[in-house]
Amino acid sequence: MNINDAELVVQLQNNEVNAFDSLYWKYHQAVYRNIFKFVKDAAVTEDILQEVFARLWEKRESIRPDQPVSGWLFVISFNLSVTYIRKKMREQALHKNILAQEAGDIPVADHASMNEEQYNLLVKAIAQLSPKKRTIVTRCKLEGKTYDEVASELNISRNTVKEHLSAAMLILNDYMQRNGDPRYILLLLFFLNYRGTLS
Incomplete structure (x- = not known):
């Protein structure tokens, strides 16, 4: 992992907003592209992107500097995208069991x-x-x-x-x-x- 990321995570855990900004500008385009390929909606993608980085700030103390923060962002963006897709499918009442059959119904408490x-x-x-x-x-x-x-x-x-x-x-x-x-x-x-x- 790029040592700069490890340093930025340490700074992030020390509540340094500049470190958050650096991680955002480094990864937001990649995270956006990944989400958009999944949800196919620009406005929804923007909302999920903002939620991903909001969680980065909220959960900063639990992120390990010795592990890739890019992987952490990937997993969070993946789970939020899946949550959106499942909700959309339920709301439209179309193929409502497809994701449930693949992933099982995961309680919110387990997220x-x-x-x-x-x-x-x-x-x-x-x-x-x-x-x-x-x-x-x-x-x-x-x-x-x-x-x-x-x-x-x-x-x-x-x-x-x-x-x-x-x-x-x-x-x-x-x-x-x-x-x-x-x-x-x-x-x-x-x-x-x-x-x-x-x-």
């Missing part, structure tokens, strides 16, 4: 522990990768960078980025299927794979 479990699972899965694959997954999946951007940063070809990412996703999928909670693992896997279309 905090679910976030933590998903985040820990994601961190552990990424830790199984080689350093290069880990870097590519982090930049493409968690930071929302394109294949071309990552290729330029790492001085490798676009195809090499795609090959490493594809191999890494197989490893991540296997790890999470073997170690994840069946209530939500299918949705987490779906969202990880879905984000692979950003380039």
Whole structure:
């Protein structure tokens, strides 16, 4: 993880608003793109984006500086997006059982522990990768960078980025299927794979 992020998290925990601003400007575009691909509505995406960063501030004391804050933002944005989709489907009375069948009905009281479990699972899965694959997954999946951007940063070809990412996703999928909670693992896997279309 970029050491600057670790420093920013420490500053954030010391109530430094500038650290929050830095994290917002670093990650808000990637988080926005990820949410929009899921909910397909610009206004809703903006609302969820603001909620993600509101939670970053509210939960700042519980975030570990030694783990990627980008992963934390990913999990929170994923769960808020899923919550919106489930609510919309219930309100429209269309296919109301689809997400429930995949993820199970998760009580609101369990959301905090679910976030933590998903985040820990994601961190552990990424830790199984080689350093290069880990870097590519982090930049493409968690930071929302394109294949071309990552290729330029790492001085490798676009195809090499795609090959490493594809191999890494197989490893991540296997790890999470073997170690994840069946209530939500299918949705987490779906969202990880879905984000692979950003380039």
